[in-house]
Amino acid sequence: MMSRPVFLAVTVLLVGAPAFAQDKAAEIDKIFSWATxxxxxxxxxVSHQGNxxxxxxxxxADLERNVPISTNTIFDAGSVVxxxxxxxxxxxxxEGRISLSEDVRKYIPELPDPGYKVTINxxxxxxxxxxDWTGFRPxxxxxxxxLVLALRQRGLDFAPGDEFVYSNSGFVLLKEVVARTSGMSxxxxxxxxxxxxxxxxxxxxxxxxxxxxxxxxxxxxxxxxNWKQDMYLGNDRGGGGLMTTPSDLLIWNDALTNARLGxxxxxxxxxxxxxxxxxxxxxxxxxxxxxxxDGRIVWHSGGxxxxxxxxxxxxxxxxSIAIMCNAGDASQASLSxxxxxxxxxxxxxxxxxxxxxxxxxxxxxxxxxxxxFFNERTGQPLRVAVNNSxxxxxxxxxxxxxxxxxxxxxxxxxxxxxxxxxxxxxxxDRLEITSKEGxxxxxxxxxxxxxxxxxxxxxxxxxxxxxxxxxxxxxxTTGGLVLRFFRDASRSLPFAPADRDTFMLSxxxxxxxxxxxxxxxxxxxxxxxxxxxxxxxxxxR
Numbered sequence: 001m002m003s004r005p006v007f008l009a010v011t012v013l014l015v016g017a018p019a020f021a022q023d024k025a026a027e028i029d030k031i032f033s034w035a036t037x038x039x040x041x042x043x044x045x046v047s048h049q050g051n052x053x054x055x056x057x058x059x060x061a062d063l064e065r066n067v068p069i070s071t072n073t074i075f076d077a078g079s080v081v082x083x084x085x086x087x088x089x090x091x092x093x094x095e096g097r098i099s100l101s102e103d104v105r106k107y108i109p110e111l112p113d114p115g116y117k118v119t120i121n122x123x124x125x126x127x128x129x130x131x132d133w134t135g136f137r138p139x140x141x142x143x144x145x146x147l148v149l150a151l152r153q154r155g156l157d158f159a160p161g162d163e164f165v166y167s168n169s170g171f172v173l174l175k176e177v178v179a180r181t182s183g184m185s186x187x188x189x190x191x192x193x194x195x196x197x198x199x200x201x202x203x204x205x206x207x208x209x210x211x212x213x214x215x216x217x218x219x220x221x222x223x224x225x226n227w228k229q230d231m232y233l234g235n236d237r238g239g240g241g242l243m244t245t246p247s248d249l250l251i252w253n254d255a256l257t258n259a260r261l262g263x264x265x266x267x268x269x270x271x272x273x274x275x276x277x278x279x280x281x282x283x284x285x286x287x288x289x290x291x292x293x294d295g296r297i298v299w300h301s302g303g304x305x306x307x308x309x310x311x312x313x314x315x316x317x318x319x320s321i322a323i324m325c326n327a328g329d330a331s332q333a334s335l336s337x338x339x340x341x342x343x344x345x346x347x348x349x350x351x352x353x354x355x356x357x358x359x360x361x362x363x364x365x366x367x368x369x370x371x372x373f374f375n376e377r378t379g380q381p382l383r384v385a386v387n388n389s390x391x392x393x394x395x396x397x398x399x400x401x402x403x404x405x406x407x408x409x410x411x412x413x414x415x416x417x418x419x420x421x422x423x424x425x426x427x428x429d430r431l432e433i434t435s436k437e438g439x440x441x442x443x444x445x446x447x448x449x450x451x452x453x454x455x456x457x458x459x460x461x462x463x464x465x466x467x468x469x470x471x472x473x474x475x476x477t478t479g480g481l482v483l484r485f486f487r488d489a490s491r492s493l494p495f496a497p498a499d500r501d502t503f504m505l506s507x508x509x510x511x512x513x514x515x516x517x518x519x520x521x522x523x524x525x526x527x528x529x530x531x532x533x534x535x536x537x538x539x540x541r
Contacts, residue, residue, distance in 0.1 A: 040063065041326070057069045100121040114129075116156060120174070126170060134529055136533070198260060269287060279435075294316070370384050446499040449497040460474050473486050
């Protein structure tokens with residue numbers, strides 16, 4: 001499965017040209033001192049102006065056979081594959097065989113009509129509203145192919161172009177578009193058009209992860225004090241993955257820097273996406289692109305079970321870093337990339353000047369502000385917290401402008417599609433968030449809800465979703481509901497009441513719908529990867 005990327009931007013600010021020493025190996029070794037001769041680890045590559053200046057390996061590729069990781073060890077690159085999907089699409093766009101503005105249903109006509117035109121460009125930029133299959137998988141019964149799962153979808157999470165929400169499903173569809181348009185498998189296309197021409201001799205797109213792949217590192221996750229194998233196989237892997245090395249990823253970065261795929265592909269793959277309201281995003285076509293005072297940072301991360309990858313380049317400084325790990329910690333590669341960049345490039349200290357208009361609040365000023373809120377239009381949850389006299393939403397601090405007014409300092413793609421916004425409390429139980437573009441959204445505080453046994457009994461029964469392809473049963477329990485899969489009762493999820501007719505488990509939301517007589521007829525399921533998947537009541541308990 002291709003996990004969402006680790007949204008940890010490399011925040012170094014580059015000043016001047018890097019002063020590379022002949023050997024930075026000792027400093028890099030310190031960064032990876034956690035990887036020993038008895039643990040999983042990482043392989044690392046660093047290049048400057050197209051020349052490899054560091055190539056290191058740490059830890060074991062196979063714990064059972066005591067095989068060390070080498071600079072030629074092959075890893076699963078996770079979502080880093082998306083830029084290769086993007087480049088494949090853009091090569092076909094340049095040839096006139098695909099159009100960025102064309103509806104994806106032209107290329108995959110069996111896709112249901114969602115009521116909107118979803119373009120190839122929407123899929124490439126995660127602005128399509130297509131629901132992420134990784135959010136659907138926990139709801140399915142049976143071993144469902146991810147393309148089949150994508151083809152089941154009848155609706156979108158939002159109107160195409162209105163928002164940015166990361167979706168692996170879009171790239172499942174894009175790989176299928178490449179295959180159908182080119183007349184060859186995605187594996188064959190990438191080998192012929194990307195890997196062979198660029199000299200990426202260790203790279204291959206693998207559909208069946210049980211294939212024998214020479215020099216492959218196994219992946220692990222630590223449970224308690226022991227390492228356990230942790231790799232996605234079959235449909236859990238999302239139709240295949242990119243198997244490669246840091247050395248080959250450095251070749252890829254160099255190719256993008258020097259336009260070896262041609263001017264059109266090079267420009268388009270790095271061109272920032274734009275929402276319908278005109279907002280430019282820090283995301284291009286499968287690449288995060290951050291603008292800093294001293295230059296750009298172009299990056300993407302990848303995670304697949306115990307594998308993690310971070311690929312970043314600083315074009316103005318011609319610095320490129322590739323890290324691939326098999327040690328389970330999804331943030332390990334991204335944190336290490338940041339530290340390595342600081343080895344080669346001096347870091348500008350952050351500006352400590354208070355933001356314009358900021359005021360300092362005491363803890364008492366924020367009393368009662370924290371809590372769970374719901375979008376009054378979409379029902380999406382929003383968590384407001386207070387930490388050290390600072391108001392936070394989704395874990396990010398806000399700047400106080402008054403006791404009831406706040407704004408964000410660093411817009412994030414994770415929060416409201418990178419909007420610059422102001423948050424204002426209308427009352428103790430309602431707040432309004434207004435973006436720089438003038439879009440206003442109101443949220444209401446979740447109200448305490450303690451359903452009686454009779455009220456819980458009204459929710460009990462079987463529910464079915466054609467999109468998820470599953471039947472679930474809701475069973476009342478003490479103060480809440482247990483969701484059981486009808487065909488596999490051993491799978492169950494305990495939901496607790498969060499608001500009237502609304503139950504939650506962590507970030508999963510189950511909101512019931514009623515008919516005009518007040519009878520429960522179904523519920524909408526959502527999580528951070530998808531919204532409002534309808535389950536319809538099919539039988540009483």
